[in-house]
Amino acid sequence: MSNPNWTVYLSGEIHTDWRERIINGAEAADLPFSWLMPVTKHADSDDCGAVILGEEQQPFWRDHKGAKINAIRTRTFIEKSDVVVVRFGDKYKQWNAAFDAGYAAALGKSIITLHEPDLTHALKEVDGAALATAQTPEQVVDILSYVVTGQLK
Amino acid sequence: MSNPNWTVYLSGEIHTDWRERIINGAEAADLPFSWLMPVTKHADSDDCGAVILGEEQQPFWRDHKGAKINAIRTRTFIEKSDVVVVRFGDKYKQWNAAFDAGYAAALGKSIITLHEPDLTHALKEVDGAALATAQTPEQVVDILSYVVTGQLK
Amino acid sequence: MSNPNWTVYLSGEIHTDWRERIINGAEAADLPFSWLMPVTKHADSDDCGAVILGEEQQPFWRDHKGAKINAIRTRTFIEKSDVVVVRFGDKYKQWNAAFDAGYAAALGKSIITLHEPDLTHALKEVDGAALATAQTPEQVVDILSYVVTGQLK
């Protein structure tokens, strides 16, 4: 039995430590994952277009330049992934997370959603496209551990 | 010059008359469009799984059954479309609209977003994947009219 | 709102009248479906290779010739379909039905499974790839009716 390397993209909410909890949990178990993620520094993600390519007067184009540079990273990484974990928190619109989920779904990637039960109704279409819906990062670690090792702990 | 039929999917917000305004505007100009859309009766969209396949005790599975039946329609229609218009309003999470946009983007569909300027920053990733961002249904009609007739009015 | 024609492939068990019940139910409601299906005459399906291309001494090759001719029909029709309904009965192995479901899943078709509850555990992987699991042909009609008309009856 071979253990091929799995690539996991961690999409969505950037204000809590859920990514660290998943990565640390998986690394504690010595699992063969490569972790990819969007730019998680909020300010850099907002400013990258204006800082690198020049400031803009119109907010729309300022955002546009930044969003497209971020897309170079985001789309490349989603396409390189086997599994996409999408985290929704209780703040902000997080439309980019749902957009990533749709993008991953159309590419046939395995999707795991991660959110509190009170978001169930609002996320029913996204959960409907996922192969698992978890409530804690530890459950995501358990799913990833199980699919890669082939056994429950 | 031939005028092939265009298929347009109208995704997103279901509480205002933006779909009617687009369809009526295009039909007034006698343009060759087929219009597709999700189920726009909110209650039916929520209840379809439970009503057809049986009630569920757990809210998660009630939503899940409905969301997947809706997905039969949604995905089939997005795949049949040339253009996907995605409307975001000021209420609700509308994650399904962003999910549709991501799904359409990965399939290489032409996307037009439709929303007020105050949503610009929150929608920058979705707008970044779109070929046009309109603020009114009439602008969407003008875009569709232009791309199909090949001239400005 | 346009009503595009939907193409539905009816795969699986051929010893009960489930296909007729679905087709009749949908036609009673005047729904825009094209119905495709495998060869449902069991003897023809078994004998086609030997009858058309010559008898075989080895059972394996007799079956092989027939199975491949049937595949011309089956694969062409699954690829032309928007929705694939897969019916499992209580008799026979029906591996071809599960094969069709896997084939349809990899092509991204919307799958509806149709079977009694006592097959739930044995069919969990197939149901897991489906967008709906029905127990009666009438439920399938209701799902198809809903996704095409966009409203519950």
Place this chain on the structure above:
Amino acid sequence: MSNPNWTVYLSGEIHTDWRERIINGAEAADLPFSWLMPVTKHADSDDCGAVILGEEQQPFWRDHKGAKINAIRTRTFIEKSDVVVVRFGDKYKQWNAAFDAGYAAALGKSIITLHEPDLTHALKEVDGAALATAQTPEQVVDILSYVVTGQLK
């Protein structure tokens, strides 16, 4: 002449030692294969959803949660494979094995089926999509050895 690594997915029956016989046979010949397979511990495969994400009252949803988590592994591995070996035994429905075969066929993977001659008629559609049908694991080793080394022993 280069010897690229081949990836082989071993799908199907989990109650006999056919996987070990293939892997041991190939490794004895020092052949460059990576071996992938589904979760082969029957209980873990059944329970994974309920154990990781929480118990369910309805058997359908208990199976559903588990089947979808298993699909993360199964589909990822089939997509990574060059060759898919599908084993059918004389017990159980094994619809998931036939589903895997259909899934692999639609992706254009090379399929080798492995079963006793008495299953020939029931498996004719699956065998019809395969590039070889073997009766023993040793024949599978011989096929894999031949295609990778380019010569008969």
Place this chain on the structure above:
Amino acid sequence: MSNPNWTVYLSGEIHTDWRERIINGAEAADLPFSWLMPVTKHADSDDCGAVILGEEQQPFWRDHKGAKINAIRTRTFIEKSDVVVVRFGDKYKQWNAAFDAGYAAALGKSIITLHEPDLTHALKEVDGAALATAQTPEQVVDILSYVVTGQLK
């Protein structure tokens, strides 16, 4: 049960009346086929490049110009087809017929080969990619009739 139109490409040998026998046979049975084929006038097929775009001094480029113009037709038609029938006769190299078969195979088209038994060994790779191997045009008609009507005559 719907009877969708099938598109059949008739590739290969152009010196006997096998195409007419297939088309006449199918039309006598009133079957819903569209028939596509390469340019079957040998001289036109050889000369088209030089006649339309200007004569060439080098035979290689004369052939090249013609072959590529013919490819506009050939590839467009193979891609539009559901079934590709490839006929090999006893004369000439007919490498373009084998090329068409390979092209069709990679696109996942259903292939039917048509040739005398004495070509079996030389054509084993092409027959291996086909779903049926016939010896007479009438057998091809019977196969096409069976897959479209779903019953043996």
Place this chain on the structure above:
Amino acid sequence: MSNPNWTVYLSGEIHTDWRERIINGAEAADLPFSWLMPVTKHADSDDCGAVILGEEQQPFWRDHKGAKINAIRTRTFIEKSDVVVVRFGDKYKQWNAAFDAGYAAALGKSIITLHEPDLTHALKEVDGAALATAQTPEQVVDILSYVVTGQLK
């Protein structure tokens, strides 16, 4: 023999009457073509973004808005086409014509280039991806006539 409708996209230079000459030539011969083309009114093509969605202060964004709206038409039409004719004249950069040719090549469309011999060296990569290179619109008509009718005039 069936005569399926062919769809031809006419890309490139918009200042001479080459499109009319091709269309008129083909229609005189009663050939089954659908003709698609970009917006050929230069001013509309430049202004569409600003006129429909609002004027821009920065020339880059003014052009950007227009170019993306034009892309809705251009990409949709190239994807619907069987053959893409790309015309290069002696004026302007015409990078959009070369871009269309590259886009069509990656999609596997049949490409016919149309230009004077003095552009041969500069266009060698584009001609290298084409299935024919013509110098006059009449030659394009002759090619299209030949591939659709299957015979030289």
Place this chain on the structure above:
Amino acid sequence: MSNPNWTVYLSGEIHTDWRERIINGAEAADLPFSWLMPVTKHADSDDCGAVILGEEQQPFWRDHKGAKINAIRTRTFIEKSDVVVVRFGDKYKQWNAAFDAGYAAALGKSIITLHEPDLTHALKEVDGAALATAQTPEQVVDILSYVVTGQLK
């Protein structure tokens, strides 16, 4: 500038030393190629099905079993390749070489044909799909050397 590894499939004639001349020529220049090829031992290629899976009474099925096992190797290798070199000699039908060329063409692989000038007319369709036509193995080495190093010797 990076020098990625290139994978080259050497298809076709197996009775002269053209493969060795290409491989030796490229290795003398220390070029980063992986070389793939079909089974080049004629007897093994013919007998593999019968030897591994059991003798057949009918020549058709004996060939069929062998051809399909060989296809496991052939298709896997062509799909892994960047460039496919196809060699035609003056003996035998070599339909499998033309089939490989068609298969590679439909997958968008870069094709180099290798044959004497007296086969030009018979191979015009295959050459028309190739990016280069060479007459000697040394020319193939020069092409491969040039495309990988980016300079003429």
Place this chain on the structure above:
Amino acid sequence: MSNPNWTVYLSGEIHTDWRERIINGAEAADLPFSWLMPVTKHADSDDCGAVILGEEQQPFWRDHKGAKINAIRTRTFIEKSDVVVVRFGDKYKQWNAAFDAGYAAALGKSIITLHEPDLTHALKEVDGAALATAQTPEQVVDILSYVVTGQLK
């Protein structure tokens, strides 16, 4: 967080040192890029067909042979890339650069264009397909650095 290797293709103008400035800039920052590019020695790029495969009398075929050999390199490299940078200078037609951009766009690659502002209007369609438009090689380095490290400097 993993840092997967990125592959970047540097297409277009070959008469200034923009490639070196990008590569040196990225290597100074120790970024994990593989750099691919067309043949940048102008004479070799023009002569390769004639030198390797024999001189031609007609300029068209001389260019044609060379262009197709260059295409082996160009297309293989664009397909292996994650990001395609396309540089337009103020001289020459550079249709091959625009062709590469179109080819990359249809494959869904992330495109960065690099040119002076005075080319903005002529390049609006190419820029419209790009995810970023830079004016200096240093800006390209900054974009690549940002998308790979996930933070602004």
